[in-house]
Amino acid sequence: MIPRLKGTDDILPPESARWRKLLRVFDDMAERYGYDLALMPAIESTELFSRGVGETTEVVEKQMYTFEDQGGRSVTLRPEFTAGIVRSYIASGNQGLLKLAAAGPQFRYEQPQKGRRRQFFQVDLEYLGEAAPGADIEVIEFSYRLLESVGVDGIGVRLNSIGDAADRVAYRGLLQDYLRERQSAISQDAQRRIESNPLRVLDSKADAEVVHDAPVPLDHLGPEAAAHFDQVRAGLDRLGVPYEIDPRLVRGLDYYNRTVFEFSATSFEAAQSSLGGGGRYDPLGELIGSKHPVAAVGVAMGCDRIVEAMAEPGGHRLDLYVVVADRDRTADAMEWVGRMRARGFKVDWDASASRSVKAQFKAANRFGAAAVAMVGGEWSDGVVSLKLLETGEERKVSVEEVEEWMKQR
Ligand code: HAM
Numbered sequence: 125m126i127p128r129l130k131g132t133d134d135i136l137p138p139e140s141a142r143w144r145k146l147l148r149v150f151d152d153m154a155e156r157y158g159y160d161l162a163l164m165p166a167i168e169s170t171e172l173f174s175r176g177v178g179e180t181t182e183v184v185e186k187q188m189y190t191f192e193d194q195g196g197r198s199v200t201l202r203p204e205f206t207a208g209i210v211r212s213y214i215a216s217g218n219q220g221l222l223k224l225a226a227a228g229p230q231f232r233y234e235q236p237q238k239g240r241r242r243q244f245f246q247v248d249l250e251y252l253g254e255a256a257p258g259a260d261i262e263v264i265e266f267s268y269r270l271l272e273s274v275g276v277d278g279i280g281v282r283l284n285s286i287g288d289a290a291d292r293v294a295y296r297g298l299l300q301d302y303l304r305e306r307q308s309a310i311s312q313d314a315q316r317r318i319e320s321n322p323l324r325v326l327d328s329k330a331d332a333e334v335v336h337d338a339p340v341p342l343d344h345l346g347p348e349a350a351a352h353f354d355q356v357r358a359g360l361d362r363l364g365v366p367y368e369i370d371p372r373l374v375r376g377l378d379y380y381n382r383t384v385f386e387f388s389a390t391s392f393e394a395a396q397s398s399l400g401g402g403g404r405y406d407p408l409g410e411l412i413g414s415k416h417p418v419a420a421v422g423v424a425m426g427c428d429r430i431v432e433a434m435a436e437p438g439g440h441r442l443d444l445y446v447v448v449a450d451r452d453r454t455a456d457a458m459e460w461v462g463r464m465r466a467r468g469f470k471v472d473w474d475a476s477a478s479r480s481v482k483a484q485f486k487a488a489n490r491f492g493a494a495a496v497a498m499v500g501g502e503w504s505d506g507v508v509s510l511k512l513l514e515t516g517e518e519r520k521v522s523v524e525e526v527e528e529w530m531k532q533r
Pocket residue numbers: 203204205206232234239240241242243244245246248249250376377398399400401402403405421422423424425426427428429
């Protein structure tokens with residue numbers, strides 16, 4: 125046996141039922157909110173991420189699956205969607221609005237643990253070409269409703285604004301001074317970051333005590349960023365999306381400005397507990413070579429964590445399992461199954477056309493059918509025997525009545 129790589133998962137039934145539900149709800153909601161589908165490469169030039177996500181971020185410093193391909197180029201398995209999507213937006217010359225939804229695996233070389241995988245799966249929205257706070261409000265509301273719709277309990281939304289790059293010049297100096305004065309009391313990582321990426325120290329758990337009284341970006345917003353943030357808050361209030369301001373929320377990727385946010389849930393507790401996150405990233409386009417600024421905001425939700433926070437989907441996997449009691453009726457049964465499937469019912473049967481009635485009943489139970497329809501001698505009169513598997517109740521009914529019964533369920 126060749127083992128699975130550490131930090132990767134085979135997602136199979138019964139667990140995959142929750143995945144199917146999550147991906148369906150995401151796809152359906154994205155369509156309803158006006159997001160088109162984007163299918164993106166899983167492999168990109170390394171430079172896209174080092175410049176886009178940021179040279180001094182943990183993702184780029186330590187976690188990338190980077191290698192040289194046979195043509196001698198440095199390539200990287202995507203650790204996230206956003207940089208690739210913005211690359212494609214710029215390349216297509218698209219200067220207008222574009223709302224995209226994407227779903228797929230991401231790769232980060234991390235120490236695997238609960239909810240922290242080396243290959244993990246994100247569903248992602250990017251609202252490109254829009255500077256107004258309405259876009260921020262929409263992606264946050266969408267993410268909240270997505271978690272609600274799949275049955276995640278105790279959803280928490282943390283919200284912050286880190287301001288614009290110009291606001292951060294002065295602020296960065298203040299924070300650096302504050303940290304330098306306490307250099308001996310902070311972690312090695314934090315000391316190293318004072319010069320390279322001081323903002324990241326704000327959400328360092330190891331330095332929580334020192335950081336508690338540090339100056340925060342929220343108190344140093346320029347008037348435009350402050351007004352933007354007020355509008356985001358007012359919009360979320362109006363839509364009934366609860367949130368909590370966390371002035372020390374800064375996120376792990378460098379491309380953000382203004383709004384940043386993260387989701388959690390009481391039903392998912394782990395060292396890394398964020399179910400998703402995102403924010404506005406107006407600087408990203410120019411970081412990766414756009415001549416024009418690209419205003420944009422987006423979110424990525426971590427599916428591996430969300431499914432752990434979801435309850436088992438209730439209900440039956442199949443509406444009906446068709447049991448062939450009279451083997452002369454096998455072809456009729458097959459045709460009937462096909463007709464019901466075409467009408468949208470979830471129906472299965474013994475395609476081997478060889479198992480005993482007993483074995484077929486066993487399969488019906490194993491695959492979670494709500495009922496069994498037995499096709500036997502009375503088929504020529506349009507009659508089958510319908511047995512409800514939960515109650516054991518059994519009656520002779522017409523084929524039409526079976527379909528009517530499924531419709532009513
Ligand atoms: P991120 O915070 O790096 O943001 O990742 C988003 C979510 O992906 C996390 O909240 C978490 O649920 C999940 N995630 C991240 N790493 C892992 C892992 N190793 N194992 C399991 N789940 C993980 C981004 O990726 C940005 N691209 C979000 C964004 C979109 N910003 C703007 N647009």
